[in-house]
Amino acid sequence: MAKFQGFEFWRKTLKEARYAVAPMVDQSELAWRLLSRRHGAQLCYTPMLHAQVFVRDANYRRENLYNEVCEEDRPLITQFCANDPEVFLQAALLAQDYCDAIDLNLGCPQMIAKRGHYGVFLQDEWELLEKMVSLANERLSVPITCKIRVFKEIEKTVRYAQMLEKAGCQLLTVHGRTKDQKGAMTGIASWEHIKAVRQAVNIPVFANGNIQHLGDVERCIQETGVQGVMSAEGNLHNPALFEGRSPPVWEMAEEYLEVVKRYPPCTLSYVRAHLFKLWHHTLQIHQDLREELAKVKTLEGLADVSKQLRLRCQVQTGNGTRGLSSHQGSEVKKKKTVCQKRALEDCDGTADTLSKNKQKKRSRNPNKNFCPDQKPKYIKCEQCGNPKGNKCVFNLCRGCCKKKAYKEVADCPSHGLRFKTKAEKRKAEEKEQVEKEQVEKEQVEKEQVEKEQVAISTTEMERRSSTPQPLHDSRRELQEQSKHQPLL
Known part of the structure; x- marks a missing residue:
């Protein structure tokens, strides 16, 4: 049977899902997905899986997908990070029987993605992405989907989305932040970019970014015209977000722990x-x-x-303090002023402006410089x-240097690469072995x-x-004997 595509895939396979739980590394596992589905989530993604590891490691496949097969956990999309078309295809073929679609991660902005050269750090390599998709x-046998981040320019983002659609992407999730919007620079996601993409393509589009309440979901759909909305941080703080509720936090914690016990291992x-x-x-x-x-090392310890x-929260509630829901906790935070956000770090790096982690580093190295403006600029x-x-x-960086040194059989002492030295040593050993054999x-x-x-x-x-002696030798012997005989 031919696989569904585009809106047909969204309507028939995904059942017109509007509320999706984002793929989150080590955070969107089976137990959390089931908890989210109980409270309004209509579509879930697996955590981001590494395609190359998924292909070569049977234990990785079993622990991250095969042993999590559950009838309640559908529809489900498996997400991979990859930078090689063949490896991505092999991983997807191994996973396609356990999910409803395969998603290519083109949005991860973290340093590990930069080192591994995947996620958002592939967004400028359109030829490679077109080939992969x-x-x-x-x-x-299942559709391919993509999750992307936007470029600063709306026009370039639109062309990017159209390229992926033309390559075969059947559903596109657009995170309305750029590659650099992360950590302290996260900022607000641009729904304008998402709206422009939605108007330019003929496949379903999901929006991601700025989703903390159900009101944000409805407002996003209305402003951008997308088919669905995806939440990550908002879902982690309140799994009942898509129900439009903010239940007491202990309700969600206890229910999650109960799901974990029912669906081990976690x-x-x-x-x-x-x-x-x-x-x-x-x-x-x-x-x-x-x-x-x-510090605790067991599930029972965490539950305790x-x-x-x-x-403690219930005691505070009895004393007139509001019950702490996933979002109501901010009220206590304002009253107690225990955890006010620290100011931005100044270039002088005083103890009051540094984070605890950087204060520890300063204690180990008093001369360490934390000012971004004064840090050395690395050559690319x-x-x-x-x-x-x-x-x-x-x-070159180490990854590129290794490829070049291997190809040219060269050494790079800076990166600890000894391909030429090893080749010469191997050649000398082979010559010595030949001489020894000779x-x-x-x-x-x-x-x-x-x-x-x-x-x-x-x-x-x-x-x-064994040969008989000659006759003349016998006569000579008789003559010699006769000489020594006495005369009669």
Whole structure:
């Protein structure tokens, strides 16, 4: 049967899903997806999976997808990060029977994505992306989708989206932030970019960015005209976001822990991270339980800390303090003024303006400079744009240097690459081995010749001893005997 495409895929396979839980590394696992579906989510994505690891490691496949097959967890889209068309295709073929579509991550802006050269750091390589998407669209039995970030220019973003649509993308999720909008520079997502993309393509579009309440969802759909809205941070703080509720945080925490127990195994670090998000505002007040939550090593221990937090919140509620829901915790935060956001760090790097992490670094190295304006400017790699090695013989980053050194059989001491040295050493060892084998061969031949000569000598002596003596020799012997006989 031919696979569904575009709006037909959205209507029949995704059942016109409007509310989607974003693919989040180590945070959109099965238990969290099921919890979100209970509270209004209509579509979920797996965490971002690494295509190359997924292909080569059977344990990785089993732990991240195969053992999470659940009838309640549909529709489901599996997301991969990749930068090689063949590897991406192989991973997708291994995953297609366990989900409803395959998504290519073109939006991750983190440093790990920069080092691995995937996610948003592929957004300028249109030829490569076109090949990846088109190959997957031709060979897979399920649709291919993409999640992207925008360029600063709306026109370029529109052309980018149209290129992916032409290559075979059947659903496009647009995160309305640029590659540089992350961390302290996150800022507000541009719904204007998303609206322009929606008007320019003929496939379903999902919007991502600025979604913290159900009101944001409805307003986004109305302003941009998209088919659905995706939430990440808002969902982590309040899994009931798509229900339009802000239940007491302990309700969500206890329900999540109950789902985790019903659908094991679940990595403990995932559970801990979710509890930190759910209890975020409360933990700013109860610092002792924050430290305990970070230390406990069992699921029971995590549940016990969550229970203590619930009891403390209920005591505060009884004393007239509002119950702490996922969003209502901000009210307590304002009253207690325990965790006010610190000011932006100044160039002088005083202790009051530095984060705790940087204060620790300052204590270890008092001369360390934290001012962005005074940090050294790194020279870019000539091929990929990453910082190049300071003493690299090719003026490249380590990844590009390794490829070039391998291809040209060269050395780069700066990056610890010794391809030429190893090749020469291997050649010398091979030459030494050949010479050794030649000497051994000559020795064997010499011994063989000596054995043959000895055998010939032995044979000759045996032949002579067995041959009768000549007649004249017998007469000479008789004459000699007669000389010594006495006269009669």
